[in-house]
Amino acid sequence: MIEVGVAHAGHGGYDAPPEHKVYSVVTDFITPETDTSMHYFWGMARKFNPDDTALTAQIREGQGKIFSEDMEMLERQQRNISAHPERKLLMLNIDTGGVQSRKVIDRMIAAEQAAEQPVSA
DSSP: OEEEEEEESSOOGGGGGGGEEEEEEEEEEEEEEEETEEEEEEEEESSSSTHHHHHHHHHHHHHHHHHHHHHHHHHHHHHHHOOTTOOOOOOOOOGGHHHHHHHHHHHHHHHHHHHHHOOOO
């Protein structure tokens, strides 16, 4: 979950009263579909103009365009990863969340595989 907001100058920034602040919480969730695909869920709860259906539609349309632009690149990346599974992914410090997630998943897979190994006496 990501907090997003701005306030009019001189009204307290993060602690600005609602009439001087635009604020929302964005959620992003992913869940695997197959070994090479996923479902991606995005949502936004906002504290400004919540009953403005035109604004809701505008935000939804804008986000849809952004995600559509990303999808082609993500699909190309997956094809490249599938074509070259021996290549290691770069672990850039700008992607700390993704890097740490991969490390956790790798540890979980290793533990699961170790538990499945027959015990020899």
